[in-house]
Amino acid sequence: MSANFNGTGNLGNTPTLRHVRVEDEERPVCEFRVFFDRSKPDGEGGYEDIGGFWLTVNIWGKRAEAAARHLAKGARVKVEGRLRQDSWEDKETGEPRVEIRLDADDVTLALSRIEQIRFMPKAETSERDDAAAA
Template sequence: MSLNVVTLVGRVGGDPDVRYFESGSVKCRLTLAVNRRSRNSDRPDWFNLELWGKTAEVAANYVRKGSLIGVKGALKIDTWSDRNTGANRSSPVIKVDRLDLLGSKRDNEPNSIGRDDMDEF
């Protein structure tokens, strides 16, 4: 038996990178910052996400930098040859099957006030 399941909750590192193909397919790439459950870690772990189809369209329409999301998917390793050196390269990517929008609708409004802004009032 084998199992390849990844579940993450974190904040999106940048606006979605969306590509539409002539075949009608839609692909979306995101980065996700996830804090570790330890007191010694002040830096998040960063994950590259890949979404396809309807899930990619939802991300394109509703996810923005800083959005709190949850994802479930599988780990895959992208491999390629470096154009300059010809060396083999690889990068881990989470192929997302499920996307949950966890923040409130207000979190995605550009004029909403966040905790960091409360010091000014």
Template sequence: MSINVVTLVGRVGGDPDIKYFESGTVKCQLTLAVNRRSRNNDKPDWFNLELWGKTAEVAGNYVRKGSLIGVKGSLKFDSWSDRQTGTLRSSPVINVEQLELLGSKRDGDGGMSDMSPDNF
């Protein structure tokens, strides 16, 4: 049995980077800062998020830098060859399947929750 499920709650590090493809597909990239549970750690862990389709559109319309969100998805690794050295590089990315906007209206998030594409 294999399980690849990642659940994170944190604050968005910058405004969404939205790309529209000729095929009609939409892709959104975000960074997410997540604090660890330990008391003596003041620096958050940063995660790269990738959202597609309706979920990407929702993020583009409602998520902004500083928004409190929850995400559920899977971990993948993007790989590429460094242009200068030819060295194989990789970066972990969370492929988001479900997005929840957790902030209040006062935070500018609209207070909406469970923004999975199934709800549209």
């Protein structure tokens, strides 16, 4: 069973795009870290930071390539996806390690931090079908 998650936060690093073999094909995956902040009204019209947490985010396929092109450290994003727990043994200490990761279905830029947008030409029908399958 997976836990659905959606949250808003800031990228803590420049996204990394790599290609991994999945069965018989190479698939693009983009990885980055997001700090999901928590705040509450401060009573004076502003907000007070009350903590937050970091997650490593992975997004696959055509969305991975788009994320690598458009996202940058510090970008404010909304991320939707499923939480997953990874476990491994530390190579140096032999200690067990655990990390919660987010497999993203979608990443959206916060409009308040965008200076300019340029739209791509409308996709042909076959391109839309390919994107939907990814």
